[in-house]
Amino acid sequence: MLLLNLDHVALAVHDLDEALARFRGLYGAAPEWREVVEEQGVEEAMLLVGGSKLQLLAPLGPDTPVGRFLARRGEGLHHLAFAVPDLDAALAHLAAEGAELIDRHPRRGGAGRRIAFVHPRSFGGTLTELVEIA
Ligand code: CO
Numbered sequence: 001m002l003l004l005n006l007d008h009v010a011l012a013v014h015d016l017d018e019a020l021a022r023f024r025g026l027y028g029a030a031p032e033w034r035e036v037v038e039e040q041g042v043e044e045a046m047l048l049v050g051g052s053k054l055q056l057l058a059p060l061g062p063d064t065p066v067g068r069f070l071a072r073r074g075e076g077l078h079h080l081a082f083a084v085p086d087l088d089a090a091l092a093h094l095a096a097e098g099a100e101l102i103d104r105h106p107r108r109g110g111a112g113r114r115i116a117f118v119h120p121r122s123f124g125g126t127l128t129e130l131v132e133i134a
Contacts, residue, residue: 002084002090002093003082003083003090003130004083004084004085005082006052006081006082006083007053007081007082007083007129007131008053008054008055008081009053009054009055009077009080010054010055010056010057010077010078010079010080010081010129011056011057011075011078012057012058012066012069012070012073012075012076013056013057013058014058014070014075015058016034016043016044016045016056016058019045019056020034020045020056023047023054023056027049029047029049029054030047030048031045031047032046032048032053033110034046035110036060037108037109037110038060039107039108040065040066040107041059041060041061041064041065041066042057042058042059042060042064042066043057043058043060044057044058044110046110046111055081057078066078079126079128079129080123080126080127080128080129081115081129081130082128082129082130082131083131083132084131084132084133086132087114087115087116087131087132088106090116090130091103091104091106091130094118094122099122100118100121100122101117101118101119102116102118102119103115103116104116106132109129109131113131113132114131115129115130115131115132116129116130117130
């Protein structure tokens, strides 16, 4: 099986402290982890909302992927992430099927997880992340 389940939904925000305070106040949602991921130019927090995970992404600067996303589109839905059992196999399958991969090889995401991004053109107009779940 290629995809297991939806792992998280990610929102881009300008200010992570402000967004975390807002989600805590409105929904009682607390972060499971919070981490700077230098390689991606983001600080991220993963919130538990009921049984689902919501990721908040704030840019480390304007000249980063999330910084450019915010300048172009403002705050909002950034990507959907699906869990996969074998990321290398999933990427090989998608490449063979002609999907447009942003990452041909896995990179490191938050909490040390192996991730890769698939271009919105290959997933209904939405940036998609694959997360390997061991
Ligand atoms: Co994500």
